[in-house]
Amino acid sequence: MDESTKAGSNGTPLQGNKPRGALRVGTHLRTPELRYQRLFETSHDGIIILDATTGCIIDANPFMTHLLGFSHEEFLGKQLWEVGLLRDADRRSGVLHDVANLGVVRWEELLVQSVVHPDGMDVEIVSNTYSEGDKHVIQCHVRDITDRRRADATAALHAAELAVADRHKDEFMAMLSHELRNAIAPVANALVILGHEQDASNPLPHRARLIIERQVGHLSHLVEDLLQISSAGKGTMRLKPALIELRPVVQRSVEAVMAAYAHHNHVVTVTIPATPVWVEADVIRLEQVLVNLVSNAAKYTPDGGNITVTVDRAGDRAELRVTDTGIGIAPEMLTSVFDLFTRAEGARGLSRNGLGIGLNIVKRIVELHGGSVVAKSDGPGAGSEFVVSLPLAASVG
Numbered sequence: 001m002d003e004s005t006k007a008g009s010n011g012t013p014l015q016g017n018k019p020r021g022a023l024r025v026g027t028h029l030r031t032p033e034l035r036y037q038r039l040f041e042t043s044h045d046g047i048i049i050l051d052a053t054t055g056c057i058i059d060a061n062p063f064m065t066h067l068l069g070f071s072h073e074e075f076l077g078k079q080l081w082e083v084g085l086l087r088d089a090d091r092r093s094g095v096l097h098d099v100a101n102l103g104v105v106r107w108e109e110l111l112v113q114s115v116v117h118p119d120g121m122d123v124e125i126v127s128n129t130y131s132e133g134d135k136h137v138i139q140c141h142v143r144d145i146t147d148r149r150r151a152d153a154t155a156a157l158h159a160a161e162l163a164v165a166d167r168h169k170d171e172f173m174a175m176l177s178h179e180l181r182n183a184i185a186p187v188a189n190a191l192v193i194l195g196h197e198q199d200a201s202n203p204l205p206h207r208a209r210l211i212i213e214r215q216v217g218h219l220s221h222l223v224e225d226l227l228q229i230s231s232a233g234k235g236t237m238r239l240k241p242a243l244i245e246l247r248p249v250v251q252r253s254v255e256a257v258m259a260a261y262a263h264h265n266h267v268v269t270v271t272i273p274a275t276p277v278w279v280e281a282d283v284i285r286l287e288q289v290l291v292n293l294v295s296n297a298a299k300y301t302p303d304g305g306n307i308t309v310t311v312d313r314a315g316d317r318a319e320l321r322v323t324d325t326g327i328g329i330a331p332e333m334l335t336s337v338f339d340l341f342t343r344a345e346g347a348r349g350l351s352r353n354g355l356g357i358g359l360n361i362v363k364r365i366v367e368l369h370g371g372s373v374v375a376k377s378d379g380p381g382a383g384s385e386f387v388v389s390l391p392l393a394a395s396v397g
Contacts, residue, residue: 060076
């Protein structure tokens with residue numbers, strides 16, 4: 001006979017760590033009962049068996065006794081509220097009714113204090129009911145969810161902190177942009193006045209004024225970029241969509257950018273279809289996308305390099321490609337190049353006038369139009385390609 005089923009001097013099975021009450025069926029257990037006994041004894045959930053009529057505890061597994069710090073004998077005959085597993089005695093009848101009528105019920109998530117857990121632990125309780133002969137019993141599984149609750153609380157706190165930090169960042173950028181714009185305006189006005197007071201006999205003031213004009217222009221551009229990022233981050237960037245023809249917008253944007261980079265002698269090719277390409281878009285924002293992409297190509301392509309701008313259709317999408325023979329992009333940067341304040345390796349040495357926010361603005365504007373933008377490159381020194389995909393206009397009247 002197995003030691004776990006040997007009888008004591010009074011003829012009853014030895015208790016040891018085996019379950020009592022619900023499984024006390026004599027010295028010979030059938031296979032299903034043995035399986036349940038092993039589950040009952042080794043489960044990492046606490047298990048309590050209740051009399052479905054009275055709600056009294058008639059058995060508890062070893063994990064349950066460890067969980068709450070009571071002995072097995074201290075559990076027997078107690079109500080759940082007496083061992084801390086109900087909020088109060090008034091909940092007893094409601095719980096018994098729910099379990100009896102609904103079968104399986106998740107009925108409590110509460111903080112339990114015990115000798116083992118003096119600081120308290122969070123538990124959840126799932127119950128089901130079944131028959132043992134002519135008696136109905138309720139089986140309660142009690143799970144310690146303290147670590148899960150703490151992890152959830154930590155994650156929620158972290159998310160709240162990130163939201164506050166993000167809001168503060170947007171507020172700071174909006175304030176900074178406003179203050180910088182206010183500071184630049186009088187400088188720009190003073191330059192206009194100086195332009196009327198040129199002294200032909202002394203070229204130095206003229207050269208100094210040109211330098212200041214150029215730097216003021218750079219500052220104004222950075223301030224506008226900061227304003228764009230601030231408005232996009234706060235969700236206040238608004239589109240004014242209209243039915244527009246893409247080809248003249250592309251040509252106009254390319255001409256505007258390349259006029260500023262004429263001294264670099266780039267070979268610029270614009271390839272457009274013979275028939276109109278119609279999209280629903282905010283023309284100002286779309287030009288902003290094109291100017292950013294073409295400007296980047298011009299900045300990061302050596303003198304005499306090639307820049308190609310292509311417009312085409314791909315199913316129900318319009319595709320705009322800006323390709324260059326410039327510094328290229330490392331494979332690991334192809335996705336992060338659109339992140340805020342990110343620039344490809346090598347770009348810092350070629351351009352000191354950007355903060356690495358232009359491509360982030362491009363991505364936000366394109367996505368607001370229901371489109372997408374991707375970067376492609378075979379690596380450093382191999383040039384790059386940016387592909388913008390936009391929905392074609394549904395119909396053109």
